[in-house]
Amino acid sequence: MSGESGSTIKLNELPNDQWARVVEVEVPTDSADRELVLRLVELGFVPDELLCIVAVGLPGREPLAVRLGGTTFALRRHEASFIRVSPR
């Protein structure tokens, strides 16, 4: 999807404890990544859902603990980079 507003950022760039709305999920070219993104969508990383990073590993903010609805998921920055969010 093109033409999104400039205020969206990648999920891995979202600061801790900042709620954001999922805007779009990118479709990667690599087949393993596509499988991964499909799973993220199945878990509920879909447009309009609210999420928030509640904890990060150190060093290098890896992995990320992302609160989404009633669940928290541990993701790597790599997976998170396919999700575009708009901070609230």
Next chain:
Amino acid sequence: MIDPEVLAPPVRIALMGNPNCGKTALYNLLTGSRQKVANYAGVTVERKEGTLHTTSGRRVSVLDLPGAYSLNALSNDEALTRDVVTGHSRESLPDLLVCVTDATNLRLHLRMVLELRRLGLPMVVVLNKMDRAEKLGIRIDQELLSKELAVPVVGTVGVHAHGADHLRTFLDLPVTPSVHRPWTAPGLEQVLATQQDVQRIYKRVVTEPQVDRDPSDRIDKVMMHPVWGFAILAVVLFLTFVAVFSVGGWLTGFIEDGMDLLAALIEGHMAEGSFRDLLVEGVIGGVGSVLVFLPQILILFLFILGLEASGYLPRAAFLLDRPMSKAGLSGRSFIPLLSSFACAIPGIMATRTIGNWRDRLTTILIAPLMACSARIPVYTLLIAAMFPSDPVSGALVMVGLYVLGIVAAMTVAWVIKRTDRDKSHAPLLMELPPYQWPDLRSLVIGIYERGMIFLKRVGTVIMALTIVMWALSSTPSPWATATGTPMEQSLAGELGHALEYVFAPIGFNAEISVALVPGMAAREVVVSSLGMVYAVEGDDAEMGAQLRERITRDWSTGTKLSLLMWLVFAPQCLSTFVVVKRETGSWRTMWIMGGYLFGLAYLASLITYQLTIAITG
């Protein structure tokens, strides 16, 4: 005309649902102790089947399928679940699919319901954890949900004694006839469309309070804090360790007393002879010396199962992901490796949830380096013999042996990563479920299962090895010279002398060498074998004390240290080999594991022994 076949109530149902939906607790509540654990033919997933009684008293067989987020399987567990519900396994299709969801987390679990609905199987949706949902102020319009889904909906509480009564009543109703449709993997567009459906249904059916409803976030602020989190993890692991050795050791005393009593009873009531010797020395002395560790093993499992059920272990895995990635592993390997401290077998089986094959294989290969509970007897004996009057040094050496195993495992994982040319990205993608109190029923059933597995092993493999060992060491060798102790003249003695050629460079005498042979099959037997080859007479507790004295007196420091090294690294468990072969489907992997462990053990013992000799002279 009504076909009685089609409209009969179900006799075979299958439970399925997302991980963390409380399915295990519900399954345990429904079936109680009427459970059977086996393996699916050809694949490596545990097949759990039990029987439940409906309200009218009818028996229904329940198949508990592994938890899955989706039919688009990413791990072996999920693939099996998919194959069963899509009719692609040897398992026949169930009469009724019971799709278990978490009422407090319907947003996540509804998608699976919609996906399963497309299969056209007779189905019921279970809203589990209804008590928790109520407490959190979440209201679900069950009637509306049932209408939206066109599937019956039943509420349950898996952790209450009467929590499944509605479901038991529902299972007396006839199944609605339906037509099974073939499954095709949905693409991204289709999944997005399904999720829109989920969002729409969720909004209509569920009312939830706007306030921050989950205390888990606040707990997580501490538990996953880069400093406090690690401090808490260290305390948790330390407490586990202390409980196993203090409480477990204390309980062990009672079993020892019981064994002594039994031995005395047999000695008092049976005529002297080799059958009495077999019973007292072989069976009670040998098997008893392993049986005494039952409390320690069960306490370790209690901690692991309890921590897992509470939701803490995935947090620990999150914390350790970064450090473990330095060794080429991920946080996903943490739970399997932690389980391996109790026993490598459940540890290796727990790797099934690791989707990435390279990560899974590495975890399997290093799991035997985690000091499993079967090593406790041998470690305890040797350390007590090395530091007869210094429990503090003894405890430090014990901790050191555990740490050595971990360091070795990380090093091996690092080497595997360095030599592997496949540098593909290994995802983490792990759910951190809300914290909860462990379900007591599931905890008890879990501990009971582990206890029975251990007792079965003691009653079969270990008993057989002990008797063979006893027979070898009490049968005179036809080639022996007439001098020396009865042991030196026995078949076991002959074997020991032959093995000495291999083991002399690492400081093992004939007695140790021969005791290690049955120890290759089950390391617990090393202690009783040593007792037999040293022909230590007397009951169990006394045998332990005498053996300790013999070791303190007769073995050099180099030999003791070298044997400890051997025990840290050497492959010493037939069952682990069998499981590695089964889980990886490869004889090659099994032999690679055995070979590298043997090499590592020999090398470590050789260096230790030769260094000690060089220093102490």
